[in-house]
Amino acid sequence: MGRLSVSLCGTELDNPVIPASGTFGYGREFAEVYDLNILGSFSFKGTTKEARFGNPTPRIAECSGGMLNSVGLQNPGVDAVIAEELPNIAKIFKKPVMANVSGFSVEDYVYACERLDKQPQIGWLEVNISCPNVHGGGMSFGTDCGAAAEVTRAVKKVTTKPVIIKLTPNVTDIASIAKACEDAGADGISLINTLLAMRINLNTRKPLLANTTGGLSGPAVFPVAVRMVYQAAKAVSIPVVGMGGVSSAEDVLEMMMAGATAVEVGAANLVDPLACKKIIEDLPAAMDKYGIDKITDIIGAAHG
Amino acid sequence: MKQGLFTIKENSRLAEGVWKMVLTGEPGEIKPGQFIDIRLPEKFLRRPISVYDAGPDFVTVIYKVLGHGTEQMTGLPAGTVLDVLTELGNGYDLSKAGDAPLLIGGGIGVPPMYMAAKKLLAAGLRPTVLLGFNSSADAFCIGEFESLGCDVRVATADGSIGTKGFVTDIIPENYSYFYCCGRTAMLKSVYAAVKGSGEFSMEERMGCGFGACMGCTVKTADGYKRVCKDGPVFVKEEIVWAD
Numbered sequence: 001m002g003r004l005s006v007s008l009c010g011t012e013l014d015n016p017v018i019p020a021s022g023t024f025g026y027g028r029e030f031a032e033v034y035d036l037n038i039l040g041s042f043s044f045k046g047t048t049k050e051a052r053f054g055n056p057t058p059r060i061a062e063c064s065g066g067m068l069n070s071v072g073l074q075n076p077g078v079d080a081v082i083a084e085e086l087p088n089i090a091k092i093f094k095k096p097v098m099a100n101v102s103g104f105s106v107e108d109y110v111y112a113c114e115r116l117d118k119q120p121q122i123g124w125l126e127v128n129i130s131c132p133n134v135h136g137g138g139m140s141f142g143t144d145c146g147a148a149a150e151v152t153r154a155v156k157k158v159t160t161k162p163v164i165i166k167l168t169p170n171v172t173d174i175a176s177i178a179k180a181c182e183d184a185g186a187d188g189i190s191l192i193n194t195l196l197a198m199r200i201n202l203n204t205r206k207p208l209l210a211n212t213t214g215g216l217s218g219p220a221v222f223p224v225a226v227r228m229v230y231q232a233a234k235a236v237s238i239p240v241v242g243m244g245g246v247s248s249a250e251d252v253l254e255m256m257m258a259g260a261t262a263v264e265v266g267a268a269n270l271v272d273p274l275a276c277k278k279i280i281e282d283l284p285a286a287m288d289k290y291g292i293d294k295i296t297d298i299i300g301a302a303h304g
Numbered sequence: 305m306k307q308g309l310f311t312i313k314e315n316s317r318l319a320e321g322v323w324k325m326v327l328t329g330e331p332g333e334i335k336p337g338q339f340i341d342i343r344l345p346e347k348f349l350r351r352p353i354s355v356y357d358a359g360p361d362f363v364t365v366i367y368k369v370l371g372h373g374t375e376q377m378t379g380l381p382a383g384t385v386l387d388v389l390t391e392l393g394n395g396y397d398l399s400k401a402g403d404a405p406l407l408i409g410g411g412i413g414v415p416p417m418y419m420a421a422k423k424l425l426a427a428g429l430r431p432t433v434l435l436g437f438n439s440s441a442d443a444f445c446i447g448e449f450e451s452l453g454c455d456v457r458v459a460t461a462d463g464s465i466g467t468k469g470f471v472t473d474i475i476p477e478n479y480s481y482f483y484c485c486g487r488t489a490m491l492k493s494v495y496a497a498v499k500g501s502g503e504f505s506m507e508e509r510m511g512c513g514f515g516a517c518m519g520c521t522v523k524t525a526d527g528y529k530r531v532c533k534d535g536p537v538f539v540k541e542e543i544v545w546a547d
Contacts, residue, residue, distance in 0.1 A: 022517070029515040029533065032305050045518070053521070053528055056546070058509040060519035062349045069511060074518045074528065218348055270512035271343065271350060273389070274307060 003294045004283055006040070008239055008262045009162035009187045011096055011123050013040035016252060016295060017280050020243050020266035021046050021100035021126065021166075022071065026085040030269070031092040034277045040262060043098035043126050044081075044089070047116070049108045051077035056210040061199045066218025066245070067267055068197050070211035073102050073131055078112040086119055096123025100166070102131055106154045117159040125161055126241075127151065130168030130193035132215045142168040142193075145180035152184035162187035164241060167232070169221075170196050174228045175235035182236040190241035190264065191232055192225045217267040221245040226258045233259020233300055247275065249282035253290060257301040305514050306332040306391045310363070312384045315377070318444040321369045322412070323378050326362060327388065334358040335395030336420035337483070337505055337537045340365060341513035343387040344380075347373050350389065352513045352532065354485070354505070356415035356445075357422070363390060366444065368412040392513055393536045396420055396503055401429055402480025406502070407454075408471050408494055410436040410486030414445060416505060420483055421454050430455060432479060436471035436490065440464035472497040492545060504543060505536045522546065 004015040019030070021043040027036055036042065054074030061068040075081070078101075089097055099116040103109040113125050129142035129151055141147045148165065155163055165181040167174065169192035178189050194215025199208040207213075225244025233240045242260025246252060247268040255263045268275035283295070292298055310329030318324050331340070334355055340363060341350040351373045353365040369375055380386075398405075398420065405424055409417040414435055424431045432455045437443040439462040446465070449456045457474045458466030467474050471486075472493050482502030484494050491504050508531040511519030515533030522531055524542040529535060 025516045025518075029305065033307065053523065054518065057520065057522070059521075060349070060509050060511040060517070062347070065348060067348055067511065069517065069519060071518045071521075074521055267348075270517050271348060272307075272387075273305065273512075273514060273516070 003287070006261055006296055008241070009124060009164070011162070013262060015040045015280050015283065016256065016260070016262040017276055018043055018098065018241070018262055018264045019269055019276050020264035021128065023266045023269040026081070027089055027092055030273055033273050036093045037095065038280055039093075039095075039276060041095055041098050041123060042093065043100045043264060044085070045075050046073050046100045046102045046128050046131065047075050047078050047081045047112055048073055048102050048104075049078055049111045051075065051080065058208060058210055059214070061208045061214060063199065063216070063220065065220035066216055067270070068199060068209060068214035068216050069194070070209045070214035072211065078115050082115060082119060086121060090121055097121055098124045098126050098164075100126045100128055102128040106151055109151050110154050110158050113155045113163075114158040117161050122161060124164050124188075125155065125159060126164045126166050126190055127155055128166040128193070130166050132168065132170060132194055132196045132213070142177065143171050145176055148177055149180045149184035152181050152186045156185040164188040164190050166193055167191040168193045169224060169228050169244070175231050178232040178235045182238050186238060188239040188241060188261075189232060189236065190243060192221070192228050192244040195221055195224065217245065219245045219247055222251060226254060229255060229260050230258040230302060234303060249279050249286035252279060252283065253286060253292065253298060256295065256298050259300040259303060261299055305389055307387070307389050310386050310388045312380055312382050312386065313362070314382060315380055317378070318366065320442040322366060322442060322444050323369065324356070324364065324366045325377065326364045327386065328362050329388065330361060331358050331363040331390040334363060334391060336398065336423055337395035337416050337485075338391060338393045339513070339536065341389040341392055342377070344373055344376055347376065349511065350513055351377070352392070352510050354416045356418050358419065366412075366415040389514060393532060394534065396483050396537050398423055398427070400481050401431075403429065404478060404480045405429055405431045406476065406479035406482040407431050407433045408475075408482060408484040408486075409434070410471055410490035411438070411442070413484070413486030413490065413505065416485045417483065418445065418448060421449060421452055425452055425454070432457065432476055434459070434471045434474055436460070436486070437465070438462065495540065495543065495545075498540070502540050503537050504540065506531050506538055507536070
């Protein structure tokens with residue numbers, strides 16, 4: 001075990017840095033600029049039972065310190081991901097990859113998870129019950145303890161790999177949702193997905209996004225993410241994967257002190273395709289600066 | 305895709321709301337119709353701008369001031385260092401040009417036609433270039449195309465230069481293949497007016513500019529495509545206009 005390595009639900013990662021789903025596609029574009037094998041893992045684009053176009057454009061807006069997206073889970077569907085994307089991922093990434101799954105009904109989640117669970121290169125199933133950009137599914141499962149538990153139980157029944165439930169920040173009590181997932185058998189939780197947000201075009205006086213609202217990400221949400229990771233980690237004993245506005249090695253350390261075992265990096269990849277590479281390279285010096293010998297030493301350090 | 309640091313050599317006003325920025329650095333192999341994505345101080349997302357001209361040690365863009373980002377760009381002095389992604393998008397397939405290619409640029413869609421014209425001339429073809437502007441106030445680069453040796457024809461909406469009207473009013477009778485760039489409304493009218501095949505450079509609001517975020521996806525006859533990565537250039541036959 002190197003000083004950067006962490007163990008996530010029983011699988012060792014060389015470092016805690018994981019590009020977040022929806023900001024990394026299936027890895028192809030980033031493999032053009034660096035060797036993806038330096039990553040801890042990566043979480044591929046949210047995959048659903050059927051292929052989806054997603055929402056109309058414009059799907060992207062900007063704000064100080066971040067961006068809004070309303071992509072709406074565009075993806076080729078789980079069968080196409082298994083047939084076409086996983087073989088390509090196998091060529092560019094030799095470690096276990098994280099499969100991100102979304103759905104509109106419990107059956108949708110079960111269908112996609114059952115199939116992805118059979119793929120040897122997949123190390124974890126990250127079950128997204130938190131997409132703010134789709135109607136009748138997505139985030140609605142993540143805002144209710146009962147529904148979150150129901151998805152968790154159903155997916156756990158058909159899978160053998162660790163199941164990490166990805167939570168939305170758009171709730172009043174993140175601790176109770178996290179606990180409900182743990183009690184239903186989740187092997188880990190990840191958070192935060194994007195914050196529901198909106199911009200208005202001053203010229204047209206209409207919402208800037210065609211979907212009216214979108215999910216806010218980027219450095220602007222980092223303190224919110226740290227707070228929620230802290231609260232969730234306090235509520236559960238399963239591993240927490242922290243994310244939300246992480247853009248530097250120091251952000252990674254802060255997220256881990258809040259209680260994260262591993263850290264996903266999202267929007268930063270979209271403005272700097274080399275963001276994760278730089279963060280990983282910067283980690284040892286940042287650890288030296290703060291007197292951290294092994295990165296696992298700081299997990300949850302902020303919890304007195 | 306290639307990432308690098310570039311230094312502003314020149315940043316000057318060309319016409320009403322239209323600016324030219326010359327960046328020195330190593331942009332790699334840039335094809336006509338490709339774009340670059342510029343990171344600006346204090347802006348989160350990069351700004352995708354089509355390429356006017358490029359060589360081994362420079363890239364030149366001509367940009368229209370449309371929002372906060374492009375407004376900020378006008379204030380950047382020579383010597384400013386910028387983080388830029390280059391070699392983005394697919395670019396035009398000039399091998400399909402035939403013996404009498406037609407280049408059609410409208411407003412801020414004019415710049416990519418310059419590099420296309422240079423490449424076609426270098427291949428021994430003399431393109432006919434149609435340039436459309438609103439008026440003489442926002443017209444630019446007409447002389448540059450003439451200096452290259454192209455057959456240049458201009459239309460302006462107010463008739464202050466060339467034919468009064470739109471580029472669709474000056475499309476010649478005969479051409480082998482066309483390449484077109486402009487705002488969506490202009491692309492649609494050209495699409496309706498042209499005969500035969502050709503390529504359109506599409507515009508869409510982008511997130512990353514290199515194919516990761518799925519922010520700029522459009523429906524095509526050949527499935528869902530990302531304007532930034534699978535485009536911005538699409539052949540006429542694959543385009544499906546959104547409502």
